[in-house]
Amino acid sequence: MIYLLIVSLLWAFSFGLIKGQLTNLDPIFVAFARLVIALLVFMPFFRWKKFKAQWPLLLIGAVQFGLMYIFYIYSYQWLKSFQVALFTIFTPLYVTLLEDLLRKKFHALHLGAALLSILGTGIILWTEIDSRQIVVGFLFVQASNLCFALGQILYRKKRLKSNGIKEEAQIFAALYLGAALITGLAALCSVPWQTIVLTKNQIWTLIYLGILASGFGFFLWNYGALKVNAGTLAVFNNLKIPLAIGVSLLIFGEKTNIVRLLAGGTLVGMALWINEKFSYKLKS
Template identity: 25%
Template sequence: MEQQNQKWLYLFILSLVWGSSFILMKKALISLSPIQVGALRIVITAVFLILIGFKRVFKIKRRQWYYLFLNGTIGSFIPVFLFAFAVKHIDSSIASILNSLTPLNTLIFGALLFGFSFRKGQLFGVLIGLVGTIILILKGAAINPNQEYEYSGLVLIATICYAFNLNIIKKHLNDLDAFSIAVGNFVILIIPALIVLYITGIFSSYELNDTGKMSLLYITILSVFGTGLAKILYNHLIKISTPVYSSSVTYLIPIVAILWGVLDGEKISFVQILAGFIIVFGVYLVNKSK
């Protein structure tokens, strides 16, 4: 398959998988705490990747482990907890729209800290994206006063983490294949995730009733497809494209997530959808000016 077609295929698959991940998190949170959802997501993903690709560990050079630690911590460990807490307190569809800020942060931090090019004309797109974000949060707080929209800040922090993650892979791990990066990440993360799970008391106190079993099913699907396999695809996409192009998958994620949210009874207004388009338009301008 030609590389250009391969990039579009990966974008499409990732948008479907990650667009569905928000509703899966929401369902898992019915009987699990945000900390447990985050830690279980790491542990299940790690077990899955180690089972199918442990030999990849031997392809990793000593100097690459430092960047794999940074990449795994910033790009996987921290965001899974941030998103779990955010989705617990705001609609999953809103969290997915805010996730669209990833390309903007990728550009900003790529230019400031990683030496990638940045033009003044792109600032306009960044500002438009921020305006859309403010409108989205304010309107959401108005129509859903029972939700705690200050937790939107956790999604914004997660997008910054993703921005660092993209640039680390592109600059420091470009000579390591996507599968090995994913396996290396989760070999490192499984121990701290197990410690977190132990501290929450899940091994001794979790009730394995019907609701509990369904939550475990949702988190397993999310871990295997939304984290494990998707991480391999995404790492490969970063390698065959640019960090900003790779992060543009967040244009499509909200479409899938909003459909799931509406089907699950979430309220979303025309103004919020418009704000989402404003964010996407700002991101588009950033890429267009590249």
């Protein structure tokens, strides 16, 4: 669980950076750039001798990171950053339902924990929404959520018995290669490369997102996903939201509704506690 918590704290800085620095850039270029940077970090671990056997991992990476990022960053063209954060709260529901679907076994406890975490984050983020563009942005975020949830579950299914950090690093090189290939293909077809001009702040933002938020962040997230049950994984998919708001409040001096933050954060924490407590009892 500690790995998921570390990554949740790391990702707490990402929402504002993307909205503040990168929305004037082509979304597919942004997705491709940060995934290429992540790939470069892990490429020394890639097992070239087993390239043919790693196609499933390439496909998982293409879905969980490649398609997810394309949909996610496109959503910022229609939504404000808080709206993007709001609409990501449904990811836990997809995680639990996909896990149950693949295992052909329903877990009411995991679903209940996911729904409680959605309620908690909804309390924190909900505000009046009246934009006509909201539906388009909402659909892009849900497509992103589905890709990220499916990738997590497929990775868990394939790698439920972890062989240690070194083995996971080798596998992650294949995941990032698949993600870079799918976003690279999309970028080759659609990005107006002649118009891409990066400022110094944008370069540093892409480096941060590529190395830390994407590279090490997703690596530790998927590794941590192997150590917990689907209910805990689902709740942690939303824990980053109250943490992100807390970071904005304490570090960046932004304003927020403290009462809603505390109430919603408490519900998310309760969801995690209930799932952990009763999952343990069910195993006992």
